[in-house]
Amino acid sequence: xxxxxxxxxxxxxxxxxxxxxxxxxxxxxxxxxxxxxxxxxxxxxxxxxxxxxxxxxxxxxxxxxxxxxxxxxxxxxxxxxxxxxxxxxxxxxxxxxxxxxxxxxxxxxxxxxxxxxxxxxxxxxxxxxxxxxxxxxxxxxxxxxxxxxxxxxxxxxxxxxxxxxxxxxxxxxxxxxxxxxxxxxxxxxxxxxxxxxxxxxxxxxxxxxxxxxxxxxxxxxxxxxxxxxxxxxxxxxxxxxxxxxxxxxxxxxxxxxxxxxxxxxxxxxxxxxxxxxxxxxxxxxxxxxxxxxxxx
Amino acid sequence: xxxxxxxxxxxxxxxxxxxxxxxxxxxxxxxxxxxxxxxxxxxxxxxxxxxxxxxxxxxxxxxxxxxxxxxxxxxxxxxxxxxxxxxxxxxxxxxxxxxxxxxxxxxxxxxxxxxxxxxxxxxxxxxxxxxxxxxxxxxxxxxxxxxxxxxxxxxxxxxxxxxxxxxxxxxxxxxxxxxxxxxxxxxxxxxxxxxxxxxxxxxxxxxxxxxxxxxxxxxxxxxxxxxxxxxxxxxxxxxxxxxxxxxxxxxxxxxxxxxxxxxxxxxxxxxxxxxxxxxxxxxxxxxxxxxxxxxxxxxxxxxxxxxxxxxxxxxxxxxxxxxxxxxxxxxxxxxxxxxxx
Numbered sequence: 188x189x190x191x192x193x194x195x196x197x198x199x200x201x202x203x204x205x206x207x208x209x210x211x212x213x214x215x216x217x218x219x220x221x222x223x224x225x226x227x228x229x230x231x232x233x234x235x236x237x238x239x240x241x242x243x244x245x246x247x248x249x250x251x252x253x254x255x256x257x258x259x260x261x262x263x264x265x266x267x268x269x270x271x272x273x274x275x276x277x278x279x280x281x282x283x284x285x286x287x288x289x290x291x292x293x294x295x296x297x298x299x300x301x302x303x304x305x306x307x308x309x310x311x312x313x314x315x316x317x318x319x320x321x322x323x324x325x326x327x328x329x330x331x332x333x334x335x336x337x338x339x340x341x342x343x344x345x346x347x348x349x350x351x352x353x354x355x356x357x358x359x360x361x362x363x364x365x366x367x368x369x370x371x372x373x374x375x376x377x378x379x380x381x382x383x384x385x386x387x388x389x390x391x392x393x394x395x396x397x398x399x400x401x402x403x404x405x406x407x408x409x410x411x412x413x414x415x416x417x418x419x420x421x422x423x424x425x426x427x428x429x430x431x432x433x434x435x436x437x438x439x440x441x442x443x444x445x446x447x448x449x450x451x452x453x454x455x456x457x458x459x460x461x462x463x464x465x466x467x468x469x470x471x472x473x474x475x476x477x478x479x480x481x482x483x
Numbered sequence: 484x485x486x487x488x489x490x491x492x493x494x495x496x497x498x499x500x501x502x503x504x505x506x507x508x509x510x511x512x513x514x515x516x517x518x519x520x521x522x523x524x525x526x527x528x529x530x531x532x533x534x535x536x537x538x539x540x541x542x543x544x545x546x547x548x549x550x551x552x553x554x555x556x557x558x559x560x561x562x563x564x565x566x567x568x569x570x571x572x573x574x575x576x577x578x579x580x581x582x583x584x585x586x587x588x589x590x591x592x593x594x595x596x597x598x599x600x601x602x603x604x605x606x607x608x609x610x611x612x613x614x615x616x617x618x619x620x621x622x623x624x625x626x627x628x629x630x631x632x633x634x635x636x637x638x639x640x641x642x643x644x645x646x647x648x649x650x651x652x653x654x655x656x657x658x659x660x661x662x663x664x665x666x667x668x669x670x671x672x673x674x675x676x677x678x679x680x681x682x683x684x685x686x687x688x689x690x691x692x693x694x695x696x697x698x699x700x701x702x703x704x705x706x707x708x709x710x711x712x713x714x715x716x717x718x719x720x721x722x723x724x725x726x727x728x729x730x731x732x733x734x735x736x737x738x739x740x741x742x743x744x745x746x747x748x749x750x751x752x753x754x755x756x757x758x759x760x761x762x763x764x765x766x767x768x769x770x771x772x773x774x775x776x777x778x779x780x781x782x783x784x785x786x787x788x789x790x791x792x793x794x795x796x797x798x799x800x801x802x803x804x805x806x807x808x809x810x811x812x813x814x815x816x817x818x819x820x821x822x823x824x
Contacts (some may be wrong), residue, residue: 410797419541442544
């Protein structure tokens with residue numbers, strides 16, 4: 188009886204397995220929703236339906252004059268204003284269904300923000316392009332890459348030249364400020380936890396281009412810092428690059444009233460963090476505003 | 484036996500004062516110990532006139548405006564959590580009880596997350612994080628008590644179950660808030676890990692007063708708490724009004740925990756491990772356990788916070804991480820050490 192029972196159990200299991208694998212077989216043939224990845228067509232067919240899954244890339248695409256070819260952006264893409272009219276595919280988390288429903292032939296993103304989404308899209312056979320720009324040179328390269336991919340190389344070169352010229356003019360204006368008067372600046376990128384940007388980060392490079400000296404000189408792009416260390420460094424100016432604290436909040440923090448920056452009222456929360464954080468041509472505006480804040 | 488207890492009191496209080504002085508001298512700013520001591524002494528009313536300031540003004544700011552209030556907060560929160568933990572362990576007759584067992588931490592976390600979310604949505608502060616956390620915590624305990632109440636009585640086992648229910652629900656609400664306000668994620672997560680760095684002197688005054696009063700109140704309830712360990716019926720037979728006692732202890736311990744969490748976020752293991760260590764040293768009599776846990780908790784958190792500040796200087800680890808790293812292995816050791824029956 189026991190033997191019969193175990194045989195019966197075994198045959199039931201085998202049958203279930205066969206059914207399961209049989210079902211599995213039929214579902215592996217792909218539904219024809221997405222075109223497979225045709226590498227050889229890229230050179231001929233420039234992408235006509237582009238989706239951007241990160242705000243920085245949206246700006247770059249619009250800058251290159253591709254607004255007609257953009258079919259989807261995220262809800263965080265707030266610049267330029269025209270981006271608001273495009274279909275939305277999610278916020279920090281991308282809704283795959285919405286994205287696929289737009290039938291994109293190119294999805295652009297950044298490895299640091301979108302690695303999981305991009306991996307998923309690669310598996311589905313959708314063309315993706317991801318580039319991480321962590322310096323000014325990288326940003327120029329970014330415009331070139333996207334320009335080459337979308338056939339807007341001329342526009343890309345024009346933007347690069349423009350941006351370089353803007354940064355040049357800022358450099359000329361700051362050149363008049365003598366070395367001894369250069370200000371030591373603390374970039375506050377986050378509070379609770381207190382974060383600053385140091386060597387290797389885009390913000391540090393922008394600060395240097397704006398004529399400021401970063402008080403935090405560590406070989407690390409993002410540094411979690413302590414209030415004690417800020418007090419000890421005693422910066423001449425503080426730039427708040429996040430929405431969690433206003434200038435009034437910062438001044439009221441315990442111990443901050445003794446800082447040179449507070450006593451000489453050189454604190455700003457008015458510079459839009461996006462123009463100093465997103466890798467786009469607006470960094471030129473960021474550098475200009477930083478320089479004006481520091482030396483005007 | 485009494486003489487021994489006095490020794491413990493004297494020993495722990497001395498250790499606390501020494502710890503306070505030493506930890507005020509340690510930090511990422513590299514200030515010499517003598518300078519730190521001198522600065523603290525100079526602020527005392529009588530001694531202050533004798534000491535000549537020979538240090539930089541910024542040094543004094545760092546010590547007096549940043550480190551000293553932080554250490555005082557650590558002492559306050561540490562003692563509060565330890566006493567609350569010991570009280571809950573006695574009240575619920577459960578050695579695994581900690582101050583957060585009745586959903587208090589989850590309620591506080593929801594309050595804090597809500598405050599941070601609203602601040603993010605409106606661009607400016609709608610509710611302060613600390614008051615919101617406090618309201619959340621008290622709401623949680625209110626729900627737990629009413630859920631567990633049957634007629635006019637509440638069984639302690641039911642309290643724990645109700646705590647699990649309310650805690651789980653609050654955690655679900657918290658997850659929803661976190662995912663809706665993804666940009667604030669790091670702020671809420673940082674708050675959850677616990678940090679003693681906020682507030683400075685202003686954060687201390689009212690909360691400190693109420694917490695100290697509640698801690699003293701709990702210590703005064705030590706004798707009835709001893710009797711509760713023998714069960715409700717026996718305690719009642721010995722003259723304890725059990726329901727009233729449960730309510731008072733619940734209110735006081737939750738108040739202390741809610742205030743501690745609203746000041747410093749959810750710092751774990753202090754309320755769980757410190758009472759057990761003290762119990763190992765002096766036995767389970769609550770008349771000594773509660774006050775000594777208060778001092779021991781203060782010392783524990785003081786050193787944990789110092790380690791958190793110093794190990795990765797100038798970065799800071801959240802103090803809840805340090806307490807977990809110390810507390811969890813120590814608790815494992817306690818478990819291993821039990822003698823077979």
